[in-house]
Each structure stands twice: as C-alpha cells, then as structure tokens.
Amino acid sequence: MAKTLKPASDAVEILHRRFYEGKPARLKNLEEARANEEIARKIHELRAAASLSQTQLAKLIGTTASVICRLENADYEGHSLAMLRRIAGALNQRVEIRFIPIRRSA
Amino acid sequence: MAKTLKPASDAVEILHRRFYEGKPARLKNLEEARANEEIARKIHELRAAASLSQTQLAKLIGTTASVICRLENADYEGHSLAMLRRIAGALNQRVEIRFIPIRRSA
DNA sequence: TTGCATTTTCGCAACATTGCGAATAGACTG
DNA sequence: CAGTCTATTCGCAATGTTGCGAAAATGCAA
Numbered sequence: 001m002a003k004t005l006k007p008a009s010d011a012v013e014i015l016h017r018r019f020y021e022g023k024p025a026r027l028k029n030l031e032e033a034r035a036n037e038e039i040a041r042k043i044h045e046l047r048a049a050a051s052l053s054q055t056q057l058a059k060l061i062g063t064t065a066s067v068i069c070r071l072e073n074a075d076y077e078g079h080s081l082a083m084l085r086r087i088a089g090a091l092n093q094r095v096e097i098r099f100i101p102i103r104r105s106a
Numbered sequence: 107m108a109k110t111l112k113p114a115s116d117a118v119e120i121l122h123r124r125f126y127e128g129k130p131a132r133l134k135n136l137e138e139a140r141a142n143e144e145i146a147r148k149i150h151e152l153r154a155a156a157s158l159s160q161t162q163l164a165k166l167i168g169t170t171a172s173v174i175c176r177l178e179n180a181d182y183e184g185h186s187l188a189m190l191r192r193i194a195g196a197l198n199q200r201v202e203i204r205f206i207p208i209r210r211s212a
Numbered sequence: 213t214t215g216c217a218t219t220t221t222c223g224c225a226a227c228a229t230t231g232c233g234a235a236t237a238g239a240c241t242g
Numbered sequence: 243c244a245g246t247c248t249a250t251t252c253g254c255a256a257t258g259t260t261g262c263g264a265a266a267a268t269g270c271a272a
Contacts, residue, residue, distance in 0.1 A: 031200075032191065035191075035200075035201075039203060042203075042205060046205055053217075053218060053219085054218070054219065054220095055217085055218075055219090062261095063260075063261065063262085064261070064262055064263080065218080065219075065220090066219090066220075066221080066222090066261090066262070066263085066264095067260070067261070067262080068219095069218095069219060069220055069221085070220090070221090070260090072219095073220085078258070078259055078260085079187050079259095080186050080187060080228090080229090080258090080259065080260090081185050081186060081187055081190075082228085082259090082260095083259085083260080084187075084203065084205075085138065085141075088205050091205075092207065092208050093205040093206055093207050093208060094137075094205070094206050094208055095141075095203060095204070095205060095206075096203070096204045096205075096206050097145060097148075097190065097201060097202070097203055098201070098202045098204075099148060099152055099190075099194050099197075099199040099200070099201060099202075100199055100200050100201075100202050101198065101199050102198050102199060102200055159247075159248060159249085160248070160249065160250095161247085161248075161249095168231095169230075169231065169232085170231070170232055170233080171248080171249075171250090172231090172232070172233085172234095172249090172250075172251080172252090173230065173231070173232080174249095175249060175250055175251080176230090176250090176251090178249095179250085184228065184229050184230085185229095186228090186229065186230085186258090186259090188229090188230095188258085189229085189230080
C-alpha cells in the first residue's frame, strides 16, 4: 500500500516545479521588490505623519538614524517583523499580518 | 534661534519615557507573544488547508521539516517577513502588512 | 556664503534567523 | 509486535539583520 499511496512526495515536487515555472524568478523578485518598496514608503509616511526626524524616531526605538535611513530606502530587502513592530510601537500602531489568496489570472 | 527650536530631542526622550512607562515591558511582551502565537497558528492553518505535511511544505519552500515545525511552535519568536513570504508564495498567497493605529484606552 | 539639522552611505562587529542532519516520540495500520 | 508517516527537539554552521560611528551630501535659513 505504501507504494501506491506514497507518491505524495513526487506530487509535491511537481507542484513545486509548476509553481516556479508558472511564476518565473524574475516575476517573483519584482513582487518582492514592490513589497519592500511599499514597506519603506509606509515607514517614511508614518514617521512624517508623526513629524519626527530619522534621528528622533531612531531614539524612540533605541537605535540610530542610519538604521532608519536604511529601512526607508526602497532598495532595502531586509525588513523584519521585529523592526516593523518596534517602529509601529513607537508610533502608537500595531503591525497586522495577513495571508491573502492570490487569484491566478486565467 | 537654534536654542529655542532645539529642545526637540529632549521632547522625543520624554515621549520615549512616557511610552514605555504607560506600556510596561510585561504588557509589550504579552502583545508580541500573542502576535507570534497567531502567526504560528496561521502557518499551521494554511498548511493544513493545503493538506500538506511539514515535510511537504518544507520541500516546496526548499527547507526541512524541522524548520516548519519550529515556525508552527507558538513559542517561536523569530518570525521573519522573508520566511512568511516564502510560505505564502508556496501556498499561493501573499503577505499583506498593515500599520494600524492603536486606540489608547482613556 | 556660513551655519545647522537632516539624510545618506560605508564598513564591520554583534546578534538573530535559517539550514540541516539525527534522534526521539506519537499515531495509525496491518 | 514491526513498519510507516508525522511531528518535535537538539546542536551547530551558515547566512542575514542590526548597531553604530564617521564622513559626505542635501536642504534651508540667515
């Protein structure tokens, strides 16, 4: 029975190939780049809305201006939940995370 | 002029103290703990909904089952955007991040 | 122009997360 | 019971993110 029920693993690998074939690395990278860009912009907007300089926000969360600058750079790809929460907390916000189904365009 | 407009830095530090005094470390940790717990649960739910074992999901995102197990552990505090995106991508979802204002209870 | 606050870039050490194998335990089937 | 799949835990190396100072660039006002 094991053999007839087993191919799950192979099926997973097929799915894996289909997923990455259907969504080329280039496209995936573009999506991520946009997402990071958006996060950078949101941080900048939050800070601006609070009328704080990078140095001021940095002090609020216990770091330096250069770190804030890095986070607000659209090319930065290292955003972490931990940092987003620190910033959100200092600006009286909370970070909400949601998984949203992607409609595969036919 | 500089001197009369300068105290911004001190004001920031006062805000800093007020923020952390009004929201004790214990409470802050509780909130984070809940948030992490929720993420762990969401990952588990997504995986279950896709009828995948930890090993299968691990293969989809190019890692091992022990890593998935770690992520689904409610006590895990190291969730990263990068990993959430990998999982979301493999399960045909995207990660949405929002900053939401906290109403300070009077 | 000078002066000052702010922003940006760079480098590297310190810390945090991930990768991964191996071992253990639980559930289920035959 | 053995056999299989699944889930969990541990340790350590590899990778990634943060901390932080210093210097240079920008913007604005006097």
